[in-house]
Amino acid sequence: MPELPEVETVVRQLRRSLVGQRVRSIILHTPSTIRCRHFPARRLIGCTIRAVRRRGKFIRLDLAAPSRSPQGTGVTVLVHLRMTGSLRIHAGRPPRERHDHIDLVLDGRPEPACLRFSDIRKFGGWWLLPGDVADAAAPLAALGPEPLEISRDDFRRLLAGHKQRVKTLLLDQRRLAGMGNIYTDEALFAAGIHPEARACDVPAAKVDALWRAMRRILRAAIRHCGSSTSDFVGADGRRGRYQEHHQVYGRADQPCRRCGARLKYLRVAGRGTTFCPRCQALQRGRKKR
């Protein structure tokens, strides 16, 4: 599932091949993939890709309008992969397959290339926004801080300020933008925190351990080009390798790699949740409900 490390992997690959390229045309096989209605997709034609960035789990393409164009502000394209979306770079334009929804045809060097959005489950989408308002507009405006940028003190304040279960809080993109199910479970295990603990009840030492574990795990996952537990592939079509380092995700009923206890499976915040009942015990007297 594309979470922060997977999106960062795609962004770094796209950046190498897209920056400086001009949009020749856009082909909408599945128009409903475009989530904002009032921006005509044809305004992308002739624009030049200036930057490829990540914000939370969004991929952001900033395009400059052609000179002598009436819309001087340029265009920002946001792409969210949700569960099964992918962005791939292709030489030329291969025949459309079943789950291909958008082709952005580019002036390639030396040959034309295309950026193709595919999504088996059609949860993912594109947002087209005028470049000068992108930061202040939905869906970016509501996002919380980046997990790799939030300070330890701000992270302490974030947890102290909420009674929600800590896992629910970490997954809430308005509080923290980029954590998903895999890295939340891995970080909570590394810090020894029960996923159902209330955020404000986590002892200070464990909050700090969680902050450090989150940063260490996200960085390691980025180095391994993300986790491919089912169908994630980068823009080059290659799978990530971090799934080989998962301690708990996908390992329910198997022995804990730290203490040997059998890993338990729960549903928390509507998500499958795997944790070690011994390494991540709930504090006495602070049980749920």
Add this chain to the structure above:
DNA sequence: AAGATTACCTGAAGGC
């Protein structure tokens, strides 16, 4: 009004 649950969507996997 926060917190929990469901809808969206498809394919894989398991049960019988």
Add this chain to the structure above:
DNA sequence: TGCCTTCAGGTAATCT
């Protein structure tokens, strides 16, 4: 074999 159910989960919408 084949049909049915369940599961996967990011986020918006809906419910309690």
